[in-house]
Amino acid sequence: CMDSNCIVLAAAVLSSLDATRDPCEDFYGFVNGGWMNEHPIPADKGRYGHFDEVALKNRMIIRQILEQNPSLVPSPDSQTLTKLQNLYASCMDEDHLDSLGIQPLLQVVNTVRGLFNGSTTVVDASHGSQHALSIAPHRGLTAALSYIHSRGIDALFEFIIEGDVGVDPNAMTLWFYQPGFGLPSKEYFEDKDIVDKYTSTLERFFAALNENSEENVQYWPPFPWPPWGGDDDDKKPQYKTPAELAKAVVEFEGKIAIATLDLDRLQQDPFGTYNPVNARNISESIPQVDFPGYWSSFTPRAFPDRIIVTYPPYLESLSSLLSNTSDDVIEGYLIARVTQSLAEYLGQETEIWKANRELVELLTGIKKGAVGDRAEYCATKVTNTLGFASGRFFVQEAFGGESRSKATRVITDIVDAFKHSLSGVDWMDTTSAEAAAEK
Known part of the structure; x- marks a missing residue:
């Protein structure tokens, strides 16, 4: 291939090599050494690879789109572009973010508090039957979780809509997943230094929220506690x-x-994490949450009757934890998840942003104090928030002319080559090869 694109691609591949290394001794270094020498990890990033470079180039295109002057002629496209640009501009206005302080976060936190404080999460086994439960009103926890989850913040558990791989991959089904954590994975909770840093970060969160709340008190949660009556x-x-x-x-x-x-x-x-159950089983396993009420808050067209649980033992464990944990700790956990998830959107002069940033630096290896390009960050947030809308303009800008037909031809050639290779697979009989080709 002597096409200009082929020549450029071949040159890029050759420049990625490090011919000074013996491929028999260090094949990875031989293949990637040249690229690694030319692309040191940026100070504001914990990792950097080929796909990060591609993503950066794509974000540059998005930035050009977001920073161009919108058309004066009203049209659906111009209106959509204006929305994208308004979101981008609001992210770029750091002076305004600093002037707001943590008030936007406080509004969310106070909403979570208000929703949660309507009930208790204690469940006591009644006498005479281990399955019969005397449940205090649990609307508060349910309402708080519904509010938090609707904003893309997972806590206690997470529902994801995916295909039912055991019956029909095209049938969208609710999957019950365990939650993410304030640390990258469960193993991090075994590292004392990291746990100490995480704990001090949450302490700074709570102190800052308390200091800026309308009821500035010495203790957290604010006095009196609990704030509701009843039992x-x-x-x-x-x-x-x-x-x-x-x-x-x-x-x-x-x-x-x-x-x-x-x-x-x-x-x-895939087999151990595929456990379809009746939706009623979820409610019985975690009675502290009103799951019919939870699902109703998302206004579904139909209530789920079949849910796939990835790890059934977690349901019983979570129920036990909720029953044996005080309400102030559960509320604090919910507020911590909200604060950590939203901290990056605050102004960089706020205590909460600084506390969260220090934790991120420790966990990712980012150089202390190294903050990346704001425009790159904001372009990423626009694509994450309004991906389909921004994607339309990206495709128009980046894939003009015969791009679609070329890409289709490449994909078709790959599929044809794969089908052809099946006939030469020794361990696959003709019937299996034909089925694989059709799939």
Whole structure:
């Protein structure tokens, strides 16, 4: 191939090699050494590879689109572009973000508090039957979880809509997943230094939220606690400083982590993580959450009757944890998940942004104080938030002319080559090869 694109691609491949290394001794270094020498990891990133370079080039195209002057002629496209540009401009306006402080976050946190404080999460086994439960009102936890999950923040558990691989991959089904954590994985909770840093980060979160709340008090949660009446009045109030609450929340989250399935099995065991159950089983396993009410909050067209659980033992473990954990710790956990998830959107002068950034630097290896290009960050947030809308303009800009037909031809050639190779597979009979080709 002597096409100009082929020549450029061949040159790029050759420049990625490091001919000074012996491929028999260091094949990885031989293949990638040249590229690695030309592309050191940026100070504001914890990793960098070929796909990161491609993503950066794509974001440059998005930036050009977002920074161009919108058309003066009103049209659906111009209106969509204006929305994209408004989102981008709001992200770029750091002075305004700094002037707002943590007030936008406080609005979300106060909403979570208000929703949660309507009930208790204690479940007691009644006498005479181990299955009969006396459940106090649980609308508060359910409402708080619905609100948090609707904003893309997972806590306690997560539902994902995916194909039912055991019946029909095209049939979209609810999958019940274990939650993510404030740390990258459950193993991090075994590292004392990291846990100490995580705990101090949550302490700074709670202290900053308390300092900026309308009721500035010495303890967290604010006095009086619990704030609702009913049976909880008989409970001994629990007053916790930010440090005490942070420690309790991390211990609670650590117990959740222990109860979850290891990531290697979760991601690589398709049979062990495929456990279809009746939706009623979820409600019975975790009675502290009103799942019919939870699902109703997302206004589904039809209520689910079949749910696939990735790790059934986690349901019982979570229920036990909720029953044996005080309400202030559960509320603190929910607020910690919200704060950590939204911290990056605050102004960089806020205490919460700084605390979260220090934790991120420790966990990812980013150089301390190294902040990347704001425009690149904001372009990423636009594509993450309004991906389909921004994708339309990206395709128009990046894939003009015969790009579609060329890409289709490449894909078709790959499929044809794969089908042809099946006939030469010794361990596959003719019937299996034909079935594989059709699939």
